[in-house]
Amino acid sequence: AQKVTQAQTEISVVEKEDVTLDCVYETRDTTYYLFWYKQPPSGELVFLIRRNSFDEQNEISGRYSWNFQKSTSSFNFTITASQVVDSAVYFCARSGGGADGLTFGKGTHLIIQP
């Protein structure tokens, strides 16, 4: 199986701090896709970003940014100036695309303290 590893089980920071969630993936494919999802206590998955293997450009969306490094098979996610509403479980995932299901990491529980 082509695993996705999120080594940080839980991270707790104080509001307004920056925080980075790590994601390392395995792949035998040339073409693949990487994702980040947020899962609040309600359980519904919130899509954050999708990246294909040919696009290594880093991306910034508001307070969120992503660093994709194929050389280290990593796709890390940074939240700047964290807020209490960012508290959730965050999942990194990969897919081969098309009719391929997603392989999820174990998730990182992010706690933002006021």
Added chain:
Amino acid sequence: GAVVSQHPSRVICKSGTSVKIECRSLDFQATTMFWYRQFPKKSLMLMATSNEGSKATYEQGVEKDKFLINHASLTLSTLTVTSAHPEDSSFYICSANGLAGAHNEQFFGPGTRLTVL
């Protein structure tokens, strides 16, 4: 656009009964749908891939006779947990493949929380 619904959102049943969960793509057609399960405080695990008009493909370790999947139309896939037992209690989430711009994307439903007493 690209909304996926699941019904019911929560279900409680007695051990030994069967439970059907529906997954619908509301505003797009999905030839492929996926079923995942998530135990408390755990990750999502792919159970099976459901293709319209054909048999589902199950992941290793998932009992196909226990988890019956029917994808009878381009907008509906159902998961039936047969003879449910307490260990089947879990959060079941479906997703549907659809177009987001020029890309294929998986759109997730809100999930169904199953509790077997």
